[in-house]
Amino acid sequence: MFIRFVLCWLLGTVGAYLVAPSLFWLVVALVVLALVAWLVRDQPRMHKWTILGLALLFGALRYSAGLPTLGPSSVATMLDQGEVLLVGVVAEAPRQTASAQRLVLAVEALQVDGRQQAAEGRVLVVLPTYPAYAYGQRLRVHGALSEPRGAQRPGEFDYRAYLAHRNIFVLMQQPTEVRLLAGSGGNRALALLLRFREHCRTLLLRTLPEPQASLAVGIMLGIRSTIPETVANAFAATGTSHILVISGWHFSIVAGVLAGLASNMRLKRIPALLLTLGTMWFYALFAGASAAVLRAATMASLAAIGRASKRERDPWRLLCASCWLICLANPHTLWDIGFQLSALAITSLFAFSEPIEAWLAARRPFNVPWPGMAAVRTSLTATLAVQVLTLPLIAYYFGNLSIIAPLANILIVPALPLAMATSALTLLAALIWLPLGQMIAPFAWLPLTWMSTGVGLLATPRWAALQVPPFPLWLLLSYYGLVLAAWWWAQQRGAGYGPRASGQ
Structure with a gap:
């Protein structure tokens, strides 16, 4: 019921954007429907539909009430x-x-x-x-x-x-x-935090050579402006640009490190939770607090609260709750490209990872018990699953279709946790004493070089990425409609499409 409630809320937000209803009539409709919901409270089926209708209207009201008014002084x-x-x-x-x-x-x-x-x-x-x-x-x-x-x-x-x-x-x-x-x-605390972020960027640029330094800045701080154009184009051509964007995976790595730290320090449940939440939200603000970053931080926070209270919910509810809270705060986030890609990537991973992994596990060479084959299959599963929903949107916005993305993700993405950990150690050491950071920097240089050199080599073939012609919005929506229908049909047949993990 909660997932349907959130979907209706988001649908009401989009509907208000398309129709631009009057605030007065929205309030009238809300009052009438709330009265109907109270009258049919003893009829579960009717009551459920009225609650979903209220969610639709509340979503529309939240969007409409937040629209700016362009007065004469605008x-x-x-x-x-x-x-x-x-x-x-x-x-x-x-x-x-x-x-x-x-x-x-x-x-x-x-x-x-x-x-x-x-x-x-x-x-x-x-x-x-x-x-x-x-x-x-x-x-x-x-x-x-x-x-x-x-x-x-x-x-x-x-x-x-x-x-x-x-x-x-x-x-x-x-x-x-x-x-x-x-x-x-502006906000003085935020200004201070952003100045500190800039200081950290400067330290990383002084401790590492290029392009490794700019890559570390992108991975750790979410700042992509200093990444050389050739390197950025190589990441885009190989379908690995998500490495340079602070996402749910980055927060999963941070949460894992904090969980290990709390265990070693023998912290109790509530202090460990406060440490995790405080660090993750500091990192979210530190990384720029974009819509995608806030979505990832919110979802990771809900997962941490669920684990601490021993009432973990399924990943679908965590995803819906995080999207709903962000859109409740700012309904216009729905139109943020980074937020759209981030939410669709997690949705696609939850929905299609299991059937794709089962398909791979039944075919050679992925079912051969070679060393490391399980890791290869897992990485390829995640890559292919994410592409189902994100690839059309990427092609729609950017006209880029990466052919080599599955291979690139298998080879490049596993180096991200090591790159994050060593870059963080380098930064912490440089904050204490710059020469100390420069001594530790070679440990970060190795995984960063693997990533930058790897994408450069993989992006070399002309067929690595194709430019697709622009296509209309109705075609994009038709694709998603067909995918949704296929997913629903598979659910009815009991195919078991569902989430694998809740850590994203």
Whole structure:
């Protein structure tokens, strides 16, 4: 029932986005349906359907109530008004690329034609890579505002709608003037944490050579801006880019290390739980607190609470609970690409790992009792299972289809835990004393080199990855509909498609 409740809530969120219902009529419908639910409380079947209907309406109400109102002081009213001068605070950690940095400016005031006035709203500002700016800094920027580009054809990726879900409706590309102002804004604790994160990035870059240093920064801190373009392209071509994104697997490794540490320290259940939760959420904020990171941290936290209370729930409920809590806090997370890929990857792993492993175990050479074959089969099972639901979405958004991904994941992914552990030791040592970190760095260099060199070699063949032509949204949804129907049919036949593990 809980899983159906969450699915109805999410469906109501999407429905509110598509239909844009009135808040008044949503509240009226909620009151009426709540009264019906009370009247039929003694009829289990009817009561269940009314509860699901309430979940649908609550999801729609949560989305609709959180929509921004563009008043007369909104910066969006300055579109196509020529160059304007904006004063505001950097509201998020800027995203660096090889050629530019993108920062979100929370506007406080604007000036146009020599007249200054109070203003509000968020603007995506595209600047050169240097000088680099940071969260919480106050800036004055001067330039022309423009509207984000929408979809060129129905069904294509809509950049304008994507930014709108982040409450961004205007852009300023390559402003003519940028000046750093005195003072700061934003959350001071978060600003301090992000400064510490930047300090850690600098230490890793000083203790390891390239590209191993940038790879360690991506794996440990979730910062991909310093990874050389050739290395990043190799990871994308081999279908191993998920290694560079903080995911459920990263949190599983962290939780495993903390469980071992708590056991060695002989901590009681509650102190061990507090240590695990505190460390994981510190790491989540430290890694940038993206939607996918929050999903993974929430799910890992629920699993830890379940183990501590000795009432572990099945992985499907953990996944639904984590997605629901995140979307309850911010319904627009549903449209975050990283969140979509992360949630679909775990769903696909839970749904298809068992039948794929059974299929592999019945065929040569995967059923031959060679040393290491079980590990190979497990890695290949996870890789193929995840591809079922994520591959179409990757092709839809990025037009990239990796042919060599199964082999690459078998060879590269098992090195991730060792790379994380040795990189963490290197960083901790460097925080204590930089030369000490440089002495430990060779232990991290080996797995990082295996990963960077391995993806480089695997990405070399021309057939390693194919560029697919863009396809419409209805085709993507049709694919998922067919997969869902096939999964449901297999469930009815008792095929036993289900989750293997709850640690993701």
